[in-house]
Amino acid sequence: MRTRQFLASLAAVVLLAGGSAFVGPGKKAASYKVDAEKSVLKWNGKKVTGEHFGTVKLSDGALTVDGGKLTGGTFTFDMNSIACTDLTDAGYNAKFIGHMKSEDFFNTAKFPTSTFKITKVTPKGGNAYDITGNMTIKGITNAVTFPATVKVTGNTIEADGKATLDRTKYDIRYGSKSFFENIGDKAIYDDFIVEMKLVAGK
Numbered sequence: 001m002r003t004r005q006f007l008a009s010l011a012a013v014v015l016l017a018g019g020s021a022f023v024g025p026g027k028k029a030a031s032y033k034v035d036a037e038k039s040v041l042k043w044n045g046k047k048v049t050g051e052h053f054g055t056v057k058l059s060d061g062a063l064t065v066d067g068g069k070l071t072g073g074t075f076t077f078d079m080n081s082i083a084c085t086d087l088t089d090a091g092y093n094a095k096f097i098g099h100m101k102s103e104d105f106f107n108t109a110k111f112p113t114s115t116f117k118i119t120k121v122t123p124k125g126g127n128a129y130d131i132t133g134n135m136t137i138k139g140i141t142n143a144v145t146f147p148a149t150v151k152v153t154g155n156t157i158e159a160d161g162k163a164t165l166d167r168t169k170y171d172i173r174y175g176s177k178s179f180f181e182n183i184g185d186k187a188i189y190d191d192f193i194v195e196m197k198l199v200a201g202k
Helices: 002-020 090-100
Strands: 030-034 040-047 050-066 069-084 113-125 128-137 140-153 156-166 188-201
Touching: 050 156, 050 188, 069 090, 069 156, 069 188, 128 156
Parallel strands: none
Antiparallel strands: 030 050, 030 188, 040 050, 040 188, 050 069, 069 113, 113 128, 128 140, 140 156, 156 188
16 A cells, blocks of 8 residues: 555645646746847948948748747848838849849859857846847858847847948959058948847747
């Protein structure tokens, strides 16, 4: 009889232990799907004689939140959606975008998407974070770290971050003094800025 009671008690302990893995005190990690219509990547590139800026649309993405804190995420950008917002002349704008899509720059025919995958999130207090992740452009991946602000409100999450990228690390060398010394005022600076505004919901 004692043996049966012991086995019954042991079985109850096992069941309770197994159940605690599913109903523990911590919240499960939640995935928030990016709203492509409300999210955007803004870019800014500078040259000796001026600068250009514009946007790239997101085609897909998700943010992972655990316990109310950002823990990860993956995003895909549609490089064929690249737009320039500072050139008002339609013909010049179209010519510029055509060049940006060519092999001199992003070669969108061969590489229609770029991606960013978060690999590390470092809380800095409040809504501030340092985000580290892998940026892939033209099939080339480099690690990048940048500051960001993240707000979680109910079933919605908003994230804003700004990063400086060296385009030559992604085999975008056109007009770079690092590779072409005698180009004078036609030089385009290697660094360009991207700002990511992400809005996602459960």
